[in-house]
Every structure is written in structure tokens, then in C-alpha cells.
Amino acid sequence: MTPVRRAATLLVAALVLLLPATAAHATGYRYWSFWERSGGHWTYATQGPSMVRPDDGAVQGFRFAVSADSADATRPRGTADFTTICADTPAKAGTKRVALVLDFGTAADAPSGERPPARRTACARLAPDATSADAVAAVAKPLRYDTNALLCAIAGYPRQGCGEQVSADREPEAAAPGGHGADGGSGGGPSLGLPVGVGVVAVLAGAAVWQARRRRDDSV
Structure with a gap:
């Protein structure tokens, strides 16, 4: 040879x-990731929702999924724009409006025995100094946090568990209804x-x- x-x-x-x-x-971790939208793209937030004070007109997202880390985190699916989400919430002096996308993930990411609710959007009307945590609390109670202030559940989902390590070997998720999001991705990180x-x-x-x-x- x-x-x-x-x-x-x-x-x-x-x-x-x-x-x-x-x-x-x-392997990966099952948790709610927090995203900010700008220029038609989702960006993984560098601070937790309790630290971010969004401006009026902001669009933010929360996605439940199994991810290895922030580079692998799965984005919220579907389109998202402030004008559409907050169309029925008119501006009001002394308040701000924040558009939220709440993506509860797929059955593949769900804890055993649980079924994810359908993806939904909401417009939160808030005080000018309110945080992103205040925004999601205003539209998606009950929330659940652990002792380290990690957001574990939105609208009661999931019922238990918080950031636990699980196998990340699973089937690729299907595209959201309506095709890919405005960022051109299918919802998954590399x-x-x-x-x-x-x-x-x-x-x-x-x-x-x-x-x-x-x-x-x-x-x-």
C-alpha cells in the first residue's frame, strides 16, 4: 500500500x-429560551427577561425546546411583526406595548406525558419601566420559576421540570404552518x-x- x-x-x-x-x-437541556427580534431576525437574548426593559414596539419570543447551548438553541417558529400582533391594542399615553411570540415547542421536546400547547402571540400593555418578565406575566400566567430565578414554565407548561439534561438525539422538527420564518431558518440552530x-x-x-x-x- x-x-x-x-x-x-x-x-x-x-x-x-x-x-x-x-x-x-x-445531550442537551430542556428549557425556555428567550429571544429578541430585530430586522426580521431572531437573536438569542444576552440577558434574562427580568433584566431586559423593552421599548414600545419591541417584538420578543420565548421557545421551549431541547438545546445543547445558546449556539444550538431553537428559535421561535413562524412570522412575527409588531403591527400584526398588536393590531388590536392601540397606543395609550403613559404605557408601552410589547409583542410576544410564545412557542411551546414540539412533541419531541415535551416532557414525558405532556403535550405542548399551540404556538400563540400576544400583545402586552405595560408601564414604561416594565421588563420582559413583566410582559410575559401579563399575558401568559401562570409562570413558574426555580430557586435560581430560572423561568421554568409559561402558561403552566411544562407542569414539572426545569432545565433538566436530556438526550438531544431526536427527529428533526417539522416546519411551522406557513413555512419558514422571516429569518429564513426552519427554527433550529446548527x-x-x-x-x-x-x-x-x-x-x-x-x-x-x-x-x-x-x-x-x-x-x-
């Missing part, structure tokens, strides 16, 4: 061995396991090719 062919064989073997192991150990695995394989391949070239040069 030539050095180059030996390097290619090593690359294939590393890929076969590494990728199944990466998938088998995939998986982290596969790029990491491919990166490691690339390093192994580089080492194998370098070794093959060195042996070939030494033989000249």
Missing part, C-alpha cells in the same frame, strides 16, 4: 469511528457535534498526509 493510499485509509477509518461516537453522546467531529478528522487527515509526504521524500 502506498503512503498516500495509507493516509486515505486512515482518514476513512477515523471518520467512521468518530462520527457515530459524537452522535451517541449528544448542530455542534458534527462540525467538531469533522474538525478532528481534518487534523488526523493532515497528519496522515504529512507523514506520507515525509516518507516519500525520504525515499527519494
Whole structure:
């Protein structure tokens, strides 16, 4: 077997061995993620809802799903714009309006024995200094928090559990009715396991090719 062919064989073997192991150990956390919408795109909030004080006209979202981390978090589905959501809530002096998208996720993300409610939107009328936590409390009680002030349930869903670790190996979710959201995505963030695995394989391949070239040069 030539050095180059030996390097290619090593690359294939590393890929076969590494990728199944990466998938088998995939885990995530079941929780409500918090999003802010700007320019037609959802952005993962950098602060918790109790710290954010949205302006009048803001659009914010909450999504329940199993995610590995913020880079893998699943966005709220469907379209979302302030004019549509707050069409029946006229402006009023001394208050502000915040449009909310509440996406309770899919059956694949639901805790055992529970069924997610349908996605819904709401317009919260609030005092000027109100927070995003105040906004969701105004339209989606009961809320449930844990001892660390982590938001565990919106509108009573889920009935139990809070940020528990679960297997992230599940079937891809179906697109929301009406197609993809305005951000062009299908609601899911990129998986982290596969790029990491491919990166490691690339390093192994580089080492194998370098070794093959060195042996070939030494033989000249």
C-alpha cells in the first residue's frame, strides 16, 4: 500500500469511528429560551427577561425546546411583526406595548406525558419601566420559576421540570404552518457535534498526509 493510499485509509477509518461516537453522546437541556427580534431576525437574548426593559414596539419570543447551548438553541417558529400582533391594542399615553411570540415547542421536546400547547402571540400593555418578565406575566400566567430565578414554565407548561439534561438525539422538527420564518431558518440552530467531529478528522487527515509526504521524500 502506498503512503498516500495509507493516509486515505486512515482518514476513512477515523471518520467512521468518530462520527457515530459524537452522535451517541449528544445531550442537551430542556428549557425556555428567550429571544429578541430585530430586522426580521431572531437573536438569542444576552440577558434574562427580568433584566431586559423593552421599548414600545419591541417584538420578543420565548421557545421551549431541547438545546445543547445558546449556539444550538431553537428559535421561535413562524412570522412575527409588531403591527400584526398588536393590531388590536392601540397606543395609550403613559404605557408601552410589547409583542410576544410564545412557542411551546414540539412533541419531541415535551416532557414525558405532556403535550405542548399551540404556538400563540400576544400583545402586552405595560408601564414604561416594565421588563420582559413583566410582559410575559401579563399575558401568559401562570409562570413558574426555580430557586435560581430560572423561568421554568409559561402558561403552566411544562407542569414539572426545569432545565433538566436530556438526550438531544431526536427527529428533526417539522416546519411551522406557513413555512419558514422571516429569518429564513426552519427554527433550529446548527448542530455542534458534527462540525467538531469533522474538525478532528481534518487534523488526523493532515497528519496522515504529512507523514506520507515525509516518507516519500525520504525515499527519494
